[in-house]
Amino acid sequence: MTIAKHIAAALLAGCAFAAPAVHAQDAAAFPNKPIRLVVPYTPGGSADVLGRALAQQLAGRWGQPVVVDNKPGADGLLGADAVAKAPADGYTLLYGPNALYSIFPYMHPKASVSAQRDLDAVAGVSIAPMVMAVSSTLKVGSVAELIALGKARPGEIGFGSAGNSSLQRMIGENFARLAGVKMVHVPYKGTAQAGTDLAGGQLHVLYGSLTSIEPLLKAGKARLLAVSSQKRFALMPDTPALGETLPGWKDLNTFQGIYAPKGLPPAVARKIAEAVQAAAESPDMQARLKANGFQSNAGTPEQFQAQLQTDYQTMGEVVRAAHIRPEK
Structure with a gap:
């Protein structure tokens, strides 16, 4: 091996040992x-x-x-x-x-x-978890009643989301599939207009955060049916989880x-x-x-x-x- 190669090898070895030390120094000073x-x-x-x-x-x-x-x-x-x-x-x-x-x-x-x-x-x-809410104009009080209504009116029940790539859409599509109900996805650019439509009955089901839907619940414009988790959420112990009604449901939080x-x-x-x-x-x-x-x-x-x-x-x-x- 030439002197140049010896030097190069030594430098590479030094770098290999020095890299962890540099990272450790970075972490200590960070x-x-x-x-x-x-x-x-x-x-x-x-x-x-x-x-x-x-x-x-x-x-x-x-x-x-x-x-x-x-x-x-x-x-x-x-x-x-x-x-x-x-x-x-x-x-x-x-x-x-x-x-x-x-x-x-x-x-x-x-x-x-x-x-x-x-x-x-x-x-x-x-x-x-996300929450599942229905318009108060829709006369259902449970997930089971919503499924029964959806089966009686296939393709007539619409669910809203915050967009095509949103978690809300994934929850809604998964619900329809596991419940055996044909539902229509209605994408929105956010929850404000979706909430207005839910309150007015133009939209039947809406998935969203509790804080975004809570004003509709307090105003009596919407009814809370479930949360999107497999088991009940500790902050909402009285609200059923979709996993309780639908076998095969997994956490969609x-x-x-x-x-x-x-x-x-x-x-x-x-x-x-x-x-x-x-x-x-x-x-x-x-x-x-x-x-x-x-x-x-x-x-x-x-x-x-x-x-x-x-x-x-x-x-x-x-x-x-x-x-x-x-x-x-």
């Missing part, structure tokens, strides 16, 4: 400057409210500003793309929903950004968490996850979660990744069984 937390939706929604609450908690724990940056558009893909293109050092993070990882690969296969390919799942934050650009050093990921878990368990964050209809879903990066993978497989079953086509 964070030593402001962090940017991208929320891929407009201000005011649950993701924004909880993202800001989490940012405040993390800033207090880290002694560094955590700046929320709203980047809405393309069902959250614009914000995800901005994070994916940032350095994988932990200083640019995404606060986003499970749909980015478990639904969009099926519905937006040609998108320029893929959460599975371009992002690392770092930490869960919040989790909740919404959960939000922290993502980072692909390649985040594991030691930094663990440090972020530990801080998120401590923040999520704080009394203030617990109150914020509950007020928005969520429970804490904090844990290790490995737990969040496993949860997302299970959700991805479940969504794939729904997409294939209901013959749902990707968006163009």
Whole structure:
């Protein structure tokens, strides 16, 4: 071996041993400057409210500003793309929903950004089922009665969602399939108009967050039938779960968490996850979660990744069984 080759080999070996040390030093010093937390939706929604609450908690724990940056558009893909293109050092993070990882690969296969390919799942934050509500003009008081009505009027009952690629749609399509009822999907650009139509009886069934549908329930314009989980939700113990009525039903919940650009050093990921878990368990964050209809879903990066993978497989079953086509 020539002297040049000896030097090259020594340099490579040195790099191999130095890389973990550099990552360890990065983790020990993290964070030593402001962090940017991208929320891929407009201000005011649950993701924004909880993202800001989490940012405040993390800033207090880290002694560094955590700046929320709203980047809405393309069902959250614009914000995800901005994070994916940032350095994988932990200083640019995404606060986003499970749909980015478990639904969009099926519905937006040609998108320029893929959460599975371009992002690392770092930490869960919040989790909740969606609620199933019917218009008060529809004379049904239970899931069983809705199924009976749907079978008596095939193709006449419409269910609303927040869009073709939304979790609400997946829940509605899965419900119709497992219940053996032909229903019509009515996509909306958000829940405001959907709620108006539900109140007026133009729409029969609506899936959404409890906070978005609660005003209709309090006004007597809608009736709550179920939550979209396999078992009852702890914050709503008196509300039946769809899993109680439909054999084969699996959890179809919404959960939000922290993502980072692909390649985040594991030691930094663990440090972020530990801080998120401590923040999520704080009394203030617990109150914020509950007020928005969520429970804490904090844990290790490995737990969040496993949860997302299970959700991805479940969504794939729904997409294939209901013959749902990707968006163009």
